[in-house]
Amino acid sequence: MKFLIVFVALFALALAAPAEKEVTVLRSESDVGPQSFKYTYETSDGSAAQAAGELKNAGSENEAIVVKGSFSFVADDGQTYTVNYIADENGFQPQGAHLPVAPEA
Numbered sequence: 001m002k003f004l005i006v007f008v009a010l011f012a013l014a015l016a017a018p019a020e021k022e023v024t025v026l027r028s029e030s031d032v033g034p035q036s037f038k039y040t041y042e043t044s045d046g047s048a049a050q051a052a053g054e055l056k057n058a059g060s061e062n063e064a065i066v067v068k069g070s071f072s073f074v075a076d077d078g079q080t081y082t083v084n085y086i087a088d089e090n091g092f093q094p095q096g097a098h099l100p101v102a103p104e105a
Contacts, residue, residue: 023047046074056088064089 023045030039035058040050051069056062065088072082083096 021045046072046080048072062089 023043026042026044028039028041031037032039035055036053038050038052040048042048049069049071051067053065053067056064056066067087068085070082070084072080074080081096081098083094083099085092085094087093
């Protein structure tokens, strides 16, 4: 589960525009337990993220981690982009006004 937390945080940071000035953390909170976690942070460059995850069906064949969250960043064009997502047994499912939508089959 810690890997998932680190992966989501690094994914959000990788999408954020590179900062040319020093960025400070304005707010950071986290709570990690044996079967769930949640975190939130905001930085001085306008980036922010929050997520909550939970282990579903613990100990069964259908055991899965379900994560719901969002992250936002200010891009080079000056706009703030936000991605809301769910990551579960069906994969990573992002949504955002700037993201393309797959046609329904």
